[in-house]
Amino acid sequence: MVKTRILVAVPAVLAVAVGIGWLLRPTDEARIRRALADLVAAVGKDGPESPVGAARRAERASGWFLPDCEVRIERAGFGTVATRGELRQAIFQARAALDSIRIGLYDPSVTVSADRASAVHGFTVRAEVRHRGDPESAVQEVRIEWRRTPDGWRIRSVSTVEGIREIR
Amino acid sequence: MHREGMAAWSRWVVGSRPRRTLVRTAVLAGVCLGVFGFVLRPVRVRGISMEPTIHDGAFRFGLLTAYAFAEPGEGDIVMVRLAGRSVMYLKRVLAVPGRRVQFRAGELWIDGVLRPEPYVRLAGTWQTEPIRLGEGEYLVAGDNRSAPLSRHMAGVTTRDRIEGRLAW
Structure with missing residues (x-):
């Protein structure tokens, strides 16, 4: 009798556990948000750091991008970065030049495509940097295109969205 | 004495008619959410x-x-x-x-x-x-x-x- 109960209870408990695990599994949206949070943490800088530390953080940040990624920032002549290697170098140089980097993300929205192979992530970035003691800040709406890869979600492109179109 | 103190404190927080206080609080919270979220x-x-x-x-x-x-x-x-x-x-x-x-x-x-x-x-x-x-x-x-x-x-x-x- 006891054996029968055990035989019934064990699969039932397992089924419930699997069901709860399935219900609580991170969605693609949650994975993408977490990836971006890690990217922001990797780019942020609070104070002085060694060149090795800067290189490590640049490597970690650029690791979220595809090798053929594209970063287009159409503002104040920042220009375009066309590969992951260029991006790593740009992050390293920015970290070396700036005393501190603080990034805040606001109003994020993630839209995953119907085939779950790509996603579009929109949000507002507020960047506060300190350069030779002088604080500077900028606010910009940004759009990120994510692609699903065997290693997880990676960034295909980053582009700025013009809330106000510049006049020349 | 202790009980009297508690009663006075309780009356100061929720008033002599707690249910009415709760309704008033809920209405006030709703009005604040509506006004500050959608109007001002x-x-x-x-x-x-x-x-x-x-x-x-x-x-x-x-x-x-x-x-x-x-x-x-x-x-x-x-x-x-x-x-x-x-x-x-x-x-x-x-x-x-x-x-x-x-x-x-x-x-x-x-x-x-x-x-x-x-x-x-x-x-x-x-x-x-x-x-x-x-x-x-x-x-x-x-x-x-x-x-x-x-x-x-x-x-x-x-x-x-x-x-x-x-x-x-």
Whole structure:
């Protein structure tokens, strides 16, 4: 009798556990948000750091991008970065030049495509940097295109969205 | 004595009729959420682009319903949406759709006529090509023109991005 109960209870408990695990599994949206949070943490800088530390953080940040990624920032002549290697170098140089980097993300929205192979992530970035003691800040709406890869979600492109179109 | 103290404290917190107090609190919370979420938006100003009209760190209210039955007018200080409403640009509407606009040596010309701007105390030397604003397009800029145009977020925005007007 006891054996029968055990035989019934064990699969039932397992089924419930699997069901709860399935219900609580991170969605693609949650994975993408977490990836971006890690990217922001990797780019942020609070104070002085060694060149090795800067290189490590640049490597970690650029690791979220595809090798053929594209970063287009159409503002104040920042220009375009066309590969992951260029991006790593740009992050390293920015970290070396700036005393501190603080990034805040606001109003994020993630839209995953119907085939779950790509996603579009929109949000507002507020960047506060300190350069030779002088604080500077900028606010910009940004759009990120994510692609699903065997290693997880990676960034295909980053582009700025013009809330106000510049006049020349 | 202790019980009396507790009773007095309890009456001070929830009143002599707790159920009525609860209903009043719920109604007040609902009204606050509705008013401050959809009508009067509390705004904390960051940055100096609207100096000297509005100072860095100022606390104001934005009227989200200002343009429910009207269109933005020249001279209005408006909130320009980015990815959402958490972070918005605060700018002055300089020209409305259909106008031909140009900055010449820091002065604003609309339809070939010099437009006095008494609110600009920190003038600059902005110089732009003349452009005609299309349907639903507004020229917006901050009152602080001391920075070069390339470092100031000024230009053309669209009607759908204008969320409301600064109330006071």
